[in-house]
Amino acid sequence: HQDEEKLVEYMDELEFLADTAGATVIKRFTQKLTQPDPKTFIGSGKAQEIRDYVKENEVGTVIFDDELSPSQLKNLEREIEVKILDRTNLILDIFAQRAQTSYARTQVELAQYQYLLPRLTRMWTHLERQKGGIGMRGPGETEIETDRRIIRDRISLLKEKLKTIDRQMATQRNNRGKVVRAALVGYTNVGKSTLMNAISKSEVFAENKLFATLDTTVRKVVIGNLPFLLTDTVGFIRKLPTQLVESFKSTLDEVREADLLIHVVDISHESFEDHIDSVNQILMEINAHQKPMVMVFNKIDDFSYEKKEEDDLTPETRKNISLSEWQKTWMSKSKYPTVFISALTKENFPEMKKLIYDEVLKIHISRFPYND
Template identity: 65%
Template sequence: MSTGFAPIESAQEFAVLIGVITSRQTEELANEYLDELEFLAETSGAETKKKFLQKIDRPNPKTYIGSGKIKEIKEYIDANGVDIAIFDDELSPSQLRNIEKEFEIKVLDRNNLILDIFASRARTSHAKTQVELAQYQYLLPRLTGLWTHLDRTKGGIGMRGPGETQIETDRRIIKEKISLLQEKLKKIDKQMSVQRGNRGQLVRSALVGYTNVGKSTIMNLLSKSDVFAENKLFATLDTTVRKVVIDNLPFLMSDTVGFIRKLPHQLIESFKSTLDEVREADILIHVVDISHPSFEDQYTVVNETIAEIDKSVADKPMIVIFNKVDAYNPKPADIGYHPDGKDFALDALKKTWMAKLNDTDCLFISAQENINIDELKALLYKEAKAIFQVRYPYHNFLY
């Protein structure tokens, strides 16, 4: 049975992106979301041809956006060979169906696009199972959209019953599939829990952060390993664990899946097990891309998502690392003045509000350009040693 998903094809496809301006979402914020949606589309293999925004009081229950904007976008689609229309917000099954009839091309919403990217990035059995579970959970309430060949235009005696029967059959099959996947995940989680237990009592650290902030690059730098790193969203889906040794003090470091704004609830649920590494970590290392124009929002999104997963995680020791300082273009609000170009001193950053964030340890680095890495190692050593001394008080003389 088909899952009903419309993934981005391997060949180059052209997309239009559609967002809305509301009382809760300003034009500036809507444009930021569309920029991120463009990056998501690019990650999935599509090239964005044009972005559309409409100011509305509330979404149209039939087509999400107004009829005039639908007509405008349809004319652009027909004139420019567009293959996909991607909405920045979640569409209801009926909205999706109605828009597809109007546009006569593939229509996705942000959730469907993110799920498609996760499906293409999953490599291990664990990640594939988690993504498949999220896809089926997303699909279940949208089943009626798969049976357009039995809609009212072809209705009549003898048609309504079989359609409903087929939908109910598929609904039962999907529920059974969800149950089987959940059981499979429980078994995998139990195996991974045993693996974590076999690591002994080494101090554990976990890299957390928004997607594409440089967590894997930091992991490679500190552990001298070769974790896959790419300038694409969600390059890492599976949690990777490596041993790091600083001045003869060994500890473990985990690289976890990145977060994103408007992350589908199904993915948060199915990937909770992946973040057991975060729950069991002794130290959290929150990596922030300081060069991103919305890094403050990204910082907040990560903290809120972690709290949603497990509120107790917020009580763990945390180091905040502002990465990519080599690409940072400061705003007056950040440092109080415009430095000459981008060649500013790290000392200036250490006097900003960012350096005093929540009274945690904060560092400014560039993993790519190897800037301030010695200070990062020194801080990690200090934090790991403090935990090690409590855990093994009779081994203090070694360090």
């Protein structure tokens, strides 16, 4: 039962991603397998079913929620005879659309080439099929080799370029001196930019789309005469492509080098607990999991609670736990200072500011012990 619920949530998220990328989803397919088929990921019956549907409804693209291996991609395109995207490709595409600075564009381009390199042959299979496959093999192979070389060169060039920018950014971070640095972290679309705007009264792009923020924004914030720097970072997501974790090094360095993490959670989202796990997982991967942290549960204005009489008899679900129950649970469960707010209506802002102030002050005092 719970698996079914999770499945729907994962598909909802994938649909939201597809929507962000500009696609319209008209049909969902799911399949239960103990293990993905190494050749085609899904079973051949399911592939047939999808193929028939695609033909009948003139579907342009089929999107998978997992990363497919290069050969799975190739085999699926051959079987379903339609363009196949996997989750990684989809996320990369969104990042490419959203990258605004040349730094972000360079990062995304690098990740895209890294994704592309082992999958190059796929395009040639198409060509072979279109041209009947006759005589294509020789030149095809040579051209793939040429393409590979060009892409490898491009990858090293992009890496060099990023290294230079990384060094500049590291210097910039060093020049910020001993001022306490706090970083907003959280799953994508939880309200980090909105919160940043509300706290720093600046105008950071906020939108109900995934990954509105790709570049980090740093703002100087003063709470109760205590100045500190606040950074907005790229949103984390379940199964964030590893290529991106690597190429967004500098963006993630803001997190790695922050003194305090402000972990923003969207409590109106059904899977917010999964989101917390995903974020913690990535923090662990970048070795930033032991930093002081404040938990900010956002969007309490949007929390829906539909307790009905008969719910007393049914097992607890997301919908029949009230906000105050969540609060109590999390206040006692979390080892971090925790607050429940709405970045939109600014409800409980004083409490949140006090929490952040206290944490920043602790760090500040440890750094400037002899000042007033």
